[in-house]
């Protein structure tokens with residue numbers, strides 16, 4: 001048998017080393033991709049509660065009965081209660097914030113205003129004796145209809161954040177509770 005014939009027999013027996021190398025690389029790539037799919041799916045499920053918690057920011061929540069909001073033109077504070085998600089655990093309903101409801105007459109739905117200061121997020125109080133909303137952190141103040149007092153010198157860059165209100169079943173006040181970015185003039189949901 002001559003040298004060429006030996007070489008041909010040898011290639012046929014052990015295979016082309018380059019072909020083997022490419023086959024190995026291809027199997028690693030395909031195997032990695034196949035392994036990646038369940039890994040990504042697992043991560044999505046793993047972090048899902050966090051995403052769900054964020055999306056709860058804009059959902060309507062029952063805040064009070066209409067009867068509980070006096071039609072006296074003054075803001076009244078009500079807690080906002082919802083189920084809380086902390087990482088992967090679900091907790092029983094508990095306060096997640098507060099809103100002010102204000103009715104000017106029995107015939108109209110209340111105005112709802114977030115109790116979160118648009119400046120840096122402190123809790124705003126309504127001072128009935130001064131007929132003003134006030135923020136204790138940097139002394140921003142707003143009129144009862146949530147408009148800034150002296151906007152040119154007010155630390156808050158905007159009026160208080162009004163929230164959507166819906167009356168359900170004739171006597172339930174539902175508010176789309178939502179937080180907005182602080183420190184900017186534009187009202188942008190978080």
Ligand code: FES
Nearest residue numbers: 117119120135138
């Ligand atoms: S956080 Fe309210 S005025 Fe600064």
